[in-house]
Amino acid sequence: xxxxxxxxLITFVPTFxxxxxxxxxxxRVLPGDPIIVMAGxxxxxxxxYDELVQxxxxxxxxxxxxxxxxxxxxxxDLGRSFITNRPVWDxxxxxxxxxxxxxxxxxxxATLIGLPAGVIAAVYRGKFFDRALMSTALVGYSMPxxxxxxxxxxxxxxxxxxxxxxxxxxxxxxxxxxTGFMLIDxxxxxxxxxxxxxxxxxxxxTIVLGTIPLAVIARQTRxxxxxxxxxDYIRTARAKGLRPARxxxxxxxxxxxxxxxxxxxxxxxxxxxxxxxxxxIFSWPGIGKWMVDSIFRRDYPVVQGGLLLIALMVMxxxxxxxxxxxxxxxxxxxx
Amino acid sequence: xxxxSSQIARTVPxxxxxxxxxxxxxxxxxxxxxxxxxxxxxxxxxAVFADLIAPYDPTAQFRQHxxxxxxxxxxxxxxxxxxxxxxxRDMLSRLIHGARFSFFVGIVVVVxxxxxxxxxxxxxxxxxxxxxxxxxxxxxxxLAFPTLLLALVLVAILGPxxxxxxxxxxxxxxxxxxxLTRASVINERTKDYVTxxxxxxxxLPRLMFVTVLPNCLAPIIVQAAxxxxxxxxxxxxxxxxxxxxxxxxxEWGTMLAEAREFIxxxxxxVTFPGLAILVTVLAINLMGDGLRDALDPKLKRS
Numbered sequence: 133x134x135x136x137x138x139x140x141l142i143t144f145v146p147t148f149x150x151x152x153x154x155x156x157x158x159x160r161v162l163p164g165d166p167i168i169v170m171a172g173x174x175x176x177x178x179x180x181y182d183e184l185v186q187x188x189x190x191x192x193x194x195x196x197x198x199x200x201x202x203x204x205x206x207x208x209d210l211g212r213s214f215i216t217n218r219p220v221w222d223x224x225x226x227x228x229x230x231x232x233x234x235x236x237x238x239x240x241x242a243t244l245i246g247l248p249a250g251v252i253a254a255v256y257r258g259k260f261f262d263r264a265l266m267s268t269a270l271v272g273y274s275m276p277x278x279x280x281x282x283x284x285x286x287x288x289x290x291x292x293x294x295x296x297x298x299x300x301x302x303x304x305x306x307x308x309x310x311t312g313f314m315l316i317d318x319x320x321x322x323x324x325x326x327x328x329x330x331x332x333x334x335x336x337x338t339i340v341l342g343t344i345p346l347a348v349i350a351r352q353t354r355x356x357x358x359x360x361x362x363x364d365y366i367r368t369a370r371a372k373g374l375r376p377a378r379x380x381x382x383x384x385x386x387x388x389x390x391x392x393x394x395x396x397x398x399x400x401x402x403x404x405x406x407x408x409x410x411x412x413i414f415s416w417p418g419i420g421k422w423m424v425d426s427i428f429r430r431d432y433p434v435v436q437g438g439l440l441l442i443a444l445m446v447m448x449x450x451x452x453x454x455x456x457x458x459x460x461x462x463x464x465x466x467x
Numbered sequence: 468x469x470x471x472s473s474q475i476a477r478t479v480p481x482x483x484x485x486x487x488x489x490x491x492x493x494x495x496x497x498x499x500x501x502x503x504x505x506x507x508x509x510x511x512x513x514a515v516f517a518d519l520i521a522p523y524d525p526t527a528q529f530r531q532h533x534x535x536x537x538x539x540x541x542x543x544x545x546x547x548x549x550x551x552x553x554x555x556r557d558m559l560s561r562l563i564h565g566a567r568f569s570f571f572v573g574i575v576v577v578v579x580x581x582x583x584x585x586x587x588x589x590x591x592x593x594x595x596x597x598x599x600x601x602x603x604x605x606x607x608x609x610l611a612f613p614t615l616l617l618a619l620v621l622v623a624i625l626g627p628x629x630x631x632x633x634x635x636x637x638x639x640x641x642x643x644x645x646x647l648t649r650a651s652v653i654n655e656r657t658k659d660y661v662t663x664x665x666x667x668x669x670x671l672p673r674l675m676f677v678t679v680l681p682n683c684l685a686p687i688i689v690q691a692a693x694x695x696x697x698x699x700x701x702x703x704x705x706x707x708x709x710x711x712x713x714x715x716x717x718e719w720g721t722m723l724a725e726a727r728e729f730i731x732x733x734x735x736x737v738t739f740p741g742l743a744i745l746v747t748v749l750a751i752n753l754m755g756d757g758l759r760d761a762l763d764p765k766l767k768r769s
Contacts, residue, residue: 146604147604150607151612154612158624159624271745271749273752274696274700274745274748276700276720279742279745282723282730282737283737290730290731401614402613405613408708409615409708424708427620427623435623439612439616439617442616443612446612447611
């Protein structure tokens with residue numbers, strides 16, 4: 133096991149350097165001078181230009197610039213935003229809780245519905261229920277979520293007026309950031325109605341972001357259950373006269389969970405990609421919207437740093453899933 | 468002697484069904500897949516003959532008919548069956564021309580990603596260990612970025628356009644082909660038929676492309692179907708974010724972005740482009756499921 137962990141960790145290092153190199157190269161190597169972009173339409177004097185070139189180190193050879201960037205990254209220095217002049221690192225972690233809160237809610241929503249749906253479909257294999265559930269899952273899987281979001285807004289915000297269209301909290305309430313999670317902070321503030329407002333703001337984004345993971349989880353649960361249900365020990369359990377609910381729920385589901393948990397773990401990338409669209413549509417102040425806004429403002433240090441941090445997060449989660457998987461399933465370690 | 472040879476000749480005709488008909492027999496069993504195929508055929512037909520089918524030019528503006536609802540609603544008419552958009556352009560004509568862009572995106576992305584990916588995967592599978600490691604690490608690096616984000620940043624740097632969006636999406640989808648091809652190559656490489664080809668003196672290119680590749684095709688074809696739909700979705704998403712096709716191009720995602728401010732006033736300008744994306748992607752995914760079941764029984768889900 134130790135060897136497996138070490139081997140996985142060793143492959144992590146070159147990938148990390150490569151990811152850093154790509155985020156770096158995007159901005160420095162490709163055409164376009166970030167400083168001229170930064171100056172905008174006003175332009176700038178030659179002196180100011182030279183000063184900035186020196187400050188950002190653009191006059192040095194590329195490999196030195198990369199080395200500086202890499203050592204900076206390791207120390208948590210990702211440069212400053214062109215627009216706000218705040219460190220990218222700080223901006224990222226100010227906004228990150230909003231994305232995390234939304235992602236956690238989405239994955240809970242997806243699991244709470246997707247898992248039972250997959251189990252039911254497997255148990256009633258080939259019957260009407262199975263067909264209906266799996267067709268729905270395929271529709272969810274094929275959904276352009278930016279359109280899905282607009283439809284939900286038309287129905288629930290426009291026609292029914294149940295949910296707000298954007299943001300995380302009604303402007304009526306104001307309280308300190310304690311955890312960065314609106315659901316918790318609103319409760320801590322003790323203001324009546326604040327928590328309800330937080331929930332109302334969360335509902336639509338959660339459904340939108342959770343839709344594709346929900347479909348993936350339902351499909352994966354079904355196929356994992358079907359595989360397990362044909363095993364000998366299930367037949368034995370049935371032959372012993374155990375109630376079907378016990379066989380399906382306890383014996384089968386527990387063993388079918390391994391691939392399902394893996395899929396849930398590996399959906400972090402999907403969630404973050406989905407967060408870009410979801411947050412943009414619902415004006416959710418998280419890192420997805422932050423990245424899109426920065427791309428449009430040509431705020432290069434932010435795009436660079438955000439890209440790197442998001443990739444790092446995906447890598448760390450995937451590594452953790454891999455390691456946990458190796459822990460559960462010894463066969464994997466040998467590869 | 469003559470007798471014996473005629474007897475052999477008589478037993479020959481009971482040959483196995485051809486590969487294609489065998490594939491079709493399996494594929495036909497899956498009703499969803501066949502339905503997906505029909506929808507896809509219609510989509511392809513509309514895409515190819517958009518100029519002939521569409522009643523109007525997709526950019527022609529009818530200023531007297533701005534935001535006219537579809538024919539079945541009060542105020543609608545058969546002149547514009549699916550209504551008009553905020554600039555008075557015919558929705559139906561724009562949707563028909565939009566099919567052309569989505570089809571084009573799908574084809575180009577799949578061809579570019581699959582060609583590059585398969586060649587790299589074959590290389591990785593046959594190459595010495597260091598090159599294999601290098602290629603696979605490179606793919607790991609690309610896979611570490613969420614696809615849409617990487618495509619978005621690439622397009623932002625290259626400049627927003629449909630062509631750049633396609634390049635970005637193809638690049639992002641490529642690693643899946645590399646991984647799939649390499650895995651099947653490694654699986655096939657040790658088999659007897661490859662060894663015998665090697666002994667018979669086949670060179671490396673022949674081994675790679677003629678001996679081994681045809682036997683790795685099944686999962687690659689399935690992947691091609693799946694990435695066709697991913698490409699359409701991602702291109703539409705980029706268009707929606709303003710980083711794909713630019714207005715007034717009637718690309719479905721771009722149409723949605725243009726229609727956003729009218730969502731509460733004119734449901735049809737928002738509903739139809741999205742529905743077009745959903746139906747197309749759904750049909751391709753249904754087809755992909757059927758392909759997987761028919762081509763590769765090992766991958767069969769149920």
